[in-house]
Amino acid sequence: MADENSENSRFNLLPEGCIANIISFTSPKDACTAAAVSVGLKSAAESDTVWERFLPPDYVEIVSGSSSPVAAYSTKKELFFSLCDSPLLVDGGKLSLRLDKSTGKKCYMLCSRQFQIAWGDNLMYWTWSSLPDSRFAEVAELQSVFWLGMRAIFQAELLSPNTNYAAYLVFKLMEDHEGLDCPSKASIKFVREKNGSVIEKVDKTISNVYIVPRVMGRRRRIRRTRGGLPGTTPNDRVSRVRSDGWLEIELGDFFICEGDKFDIQIDVSETKHLNWKRGLIIEGIELRPKEVS
Amino acid sequence: MAAETGTPTTLTLKSNDDELFSVAESAAILSVTIRNMVEDGCAGGVIPLDNVDGKTLASVITYMNGISAIPADEEKKKSYRDKFLSDKDFETLADMVLAANYLNMSCLMDAVSAKIAQVMEKKSVGWVRRKFGIENDYTPEEEAAVKEEHKWTFEGVETDDDN
Known part of the structure; x- marks a missing residue:
């Protein structure tokens, strides 16, 4: 297409509704x-035509089914950014949902209470607390374990289709954390059930994650960069x-297609070194x- | 509605520069504007389309015939639309948006709009102004305020003089 400005000024002849449709x-x-x-x-660009299309198709159900208050809004654009900035608790508080502001795609966090955690039902090893x-x-x-194992399961159909997602473990370290500087394994699998039997499709994603960077030793400084150690x-x-x-x-990434229906099974574990580990707080x-970002 | 059997009904459409076009009613009623006229019994003679010129109407009719010949298969319809729009310049696309708007043809409107939207993706403010010949009617203060509202949008956009 030739870049001749005068010719392209035809854009100015389009009614606002048509321009809004294009921007949508x-x-x-x-x-x-x-x-x-x-x-x-x-x-x-600020019309509801545009922002209605950027909201997820099921936004009405999401907002009405959420246990979090949704700020009052007078335009779809306001609602969009409120869903980007303030995550909503959904599914009885098991999940939180927000929208990615660049793309409008859904971002979910599964609360650690919903994980399957090795030794997670014994208060000697894992406890539960509410943090402001x-x-x-x-x-x-994490109070203390040597066998670290946790699994989170998401349903693929919750996610926005045609999107490359990455999974992130969200956590904090207590002052007296210990033993978390050996590499943990992270893996992501797609699991589906067919005729009652489980078929696992192992995705290529398996990585070493350093909850505490190894070279930092006792200084407990958190590196902000990825890789490069x-x-x-x-x-x-x-x-x-x-x-x-x-x-x-980051635990790994995977692609979700239109109509995908399976469980996304994410595991984080350290079962090789089997040293004592403590002082990890996991949000989800x-x-x-x-x-x- | 369109005749199920026998000779298909043909409509005559007239562009605003007085060109006449024959088109099967079954294809023409993709336009809600024309369908309403057919349903109201006002489509017997020549249908004047005062907002569409002959060149654009010829294109629109090509599209009507092409897309209505494809049975209910979204994949095939999509690839027809992609091919149909692939060689259209910006001027033609803008004319087709106006025609699709006037004729109330949402599938053509959305296909052409998506095609124009592709051009706008990931571009800077200056680029959009130049490409579409849009005059900046903001005062510097107003423009700064709009950019401030969504500062994150403009982070990482290096300059306004790239293509």
């Missing part, structure tokens, strides 16, 4: 860019600080589109 096929980020182009484009800075009622606190491979991951103050570590595991 871009992305939330592109719509915000369009709003800065001109006064006329701003009016189109957690979105969930309770979070898991001596002797680590590109599949090795270290933690970084989130905007909500918790730490996170978050799934969100990759390449987005």
